[in-house]
Amino acid sequence: MLDRKYILENADAVKQNCDNRNVKVDVDRLVQLETARRVKQQEVQDLNTEANAASKKIGQAKDDAQREPLKVAARQLNKNKDAAQDEHDKLDAEINELQLLVPNMAHPDCPVGVDDKSNLELGRGKHAPREFDFKPLDHLELGEKHDWIDFEGGSRTTGNGFYFLKGEMVLLDLALQQYAVAELMKRGFTPTVTPDLAQDSVLEGIGFNPRGPETQIYSIENMNLSLIGTAEITLGGLYSGKTVMDTELPIKLCGISHCYRTEAGAAGRASRGLYRVHQFTKIEMFAFTLPEQSDAVHEELRQIECDLFDAIGVPYRVVDTATGDLGGPAYRKYDLEAWMPGRGESGEWGEVTSTSNCTDYQSRRLNIRYKQKDKKGTNFVHTLNGTAFALSRALISILENHQNADGSVTIPEVLRSIMGRDVMGAA
RNA sequence: GGAGAAGUGGCUGAGUGGUCGAAAGCGCCUGAUUGCUAAUUAGGUGAACGGGUCAAACCGUUCCGCAGGUUCGAAUCCUGUCUUCUCCGCCA
Structure with missing residues (x-):
């Protein structure tokens, strides 16, 4: 606030x-x-x-x-x-x-506009959308063909919007996680596996409303616990009420958690398959910084997202989110939208990452401060978050972009040694 | 899951109804002193909010895990809650 x-x-x-x-x-x-x-x-x-x-x-x-x-x-x-x-x-x-x-103030360079139509494309990734010389399948068809994704089983055991990942898909899922964590560690992030549940008071502190008719949050009956929608909740909670020394900043964490979202009222063609699901795994970047560091760290997070998607050979565009499309806490937000050949009539851009600089909007609420040596008093830190990989959507982008005419999928080079193969779904 | 104990300032730790924002020690800061990689000594040393100031100084309120309650008055008594520890049980 x-x-x-x-x-x-x-x-x-x-x-x-x-x-x-x-x-x-x-x-x-x-x-x-x-x-x-x-x-x-x-x-x-x-x-x-x-x-x-x-x-x-x-x-x-x-x-x-x-x-x-x-x-x-x-x-x-x-x-x-x-x-x-x-x-x-x-x-x-x-x-x-x-x-x-009252939402956070917006960055002066933020494109002004009441909705996502004013979002500004800032650039594209290294790889351009591919021209297929065959009719590409979408990830659902690919997943079904190789028994990689089982939605029917997910519905039966849990409900609509849940799924099983199987076979080589699991290798891909784990390889992406391993790759992201290793890259982030190289860049000074501390890998952190967080709880998937948090106390309601923590959710509220971060700005989620865990109970109520319009909630996107699953909560546990007869307990004041809820399933987290993002590791942002637990990572923010980890430092809530704390005062750190200025010399410790920036603190960069790489959160690994499952994310649970009810996605109330969000069904339809645009959310087929893995695109909009109730549970997914996410590797999340989170940073606490000094106020004067946050703009630079925000650029760093955006660059990391670009590097990761360039590394897995997925075409994307970077979007500077317009004022009207920003969430309440964000001062500025960049999204990466990956090209998904199976989406829509003949491919569409679909959001795969999002990085926000929330300045002191969250830390004021969470009461996260920093202290400077020899100075009286404390100040609020800045918080930033960014997606490394939301596994569900990252998987879509790899399957659909790297598919071959025979239905196999060429594995991105950086993942090959981790997965122990070059192609998945080979005959 | 059952039984018990505990949560106090950067740390250790005293404090069971008023003189307690809180003893003492450590740490840290400032001064003095000793010619030696430190000792001795005097003093100082939490935070939030509001007022005040160019900025300080300064003044007020609040804060002893958190939230309530009792009381003229709560760190101290009561209830709830979270966390930690010990013992028992169960378990990957």
């Missing part, structure tokens, strides 16, 4: 930003409430001073006879104090509700 003081002092910029992002929030009311709250806060503090002094006097009294009348007075003071506190808390709660709706 944004700092209240910042909102108060930059109300016009905040309003403009909300318009750019196509988010409706009553900023004026927020400002008005916060101004009132500050006055009330002073009142509460003064009443507290009074009540504390009165209590102290009772402690110093000689005997009960002296004490009783003082108690009566103190009780009244406390009543006044509590009443003022209640009024303050009400204001505070209302402000908080509004404050949570």
Whole structure:
């Protein structure tokens, strides 16, 4: 969330930003409430001073006879104090509700526009979409042909949107993970296998609403636990409430987890197969940085995503997300969209990664700070996240781009030694 | 899963209803002193929020895992919750 003081002092910029992002929030009311709250806060503090002094006097009294009348007075003071506190808390709660709706400010270079039509293509990967001299299959057909992906079994055991990976597909899945983790370790990331469940309070801290009619989150009955939708939740939770030394930053983590999403109301042709599923494995990059580092680290995350997809020979384009298409916490977001020959009529771009600089929007909520030696006080860190591989979609991109006329799939060079073969699905 | 114990400042650790934001030690910072890779000594040393200031100083409120409760008053008593440890049981 944004700092209240910042909102108060930059109300016009905040309003403009909300318009750019196509988010409706009553900023004026927020400002008005916060101004009132500050006055009330002073009142509460003064009443507290009074009540504390009165209590102290009772402690110093000689005997009960002296004490009783003082108690009566103190009780009244406390009543006044509590009443003022209640009024303050009400204001505070209302402000908080509004404050949570206010999105992060956007990077000045961010393309301005109310939806994804204004997204800006920044560039393409090393590999251009391939011209097939045969009719390419989609990943579902390939998966069925070789018994690599079993959706029917997934539905029967678990439900629609679940699947089994089998045979060489498992080798590919594991090889991608191993490759990504090794590459990220080379670049200073600490590999971190996280829990797949987290306490609801952690979800809420990161900005997910675990229970309720519109939730995308699976939660465990009779427990305050939910399945995570991304390792961002657990990795953020890992540092929530902590203060680190500035010299430790940037902290770069490579999260490995399963991700669970209900995907309520997202069925249809565009989400066939592995594209939109309820469970997938994800190798996620996450970074905590100093404020002045975050832009550079964001570029680094984007570059890593490009390097990974170049390495597996998948064509992609890089998109600079427009203001109206940004999630609330993002200051700037780049997506990689891979070419998927089996998608749509004759191939379409499909999102495979996403990297966001969330500046201090999440850390303020999570209370993650850094301290500078010899300086008083602390500041909020910046947080960034980026997908290395979301396995489900990475698998689609490899199968569909590297398929051969006979239905086999040529394995990207960097994965061959890991998988112990050059081709999968060979006759 | 059952029984018990515990969570205090950067760390160790005292504190069972008021004088406690909190003893003591360690660490760290500043000064003094000794001519030696350190000792001795004096002092200082948490955070958030609000006010204040050019910036400080300074003032106020809050914070002893977290959330509630009792009380004029809670680190201290009560409830819930999270975490850790010990013992028992079960288990990959």
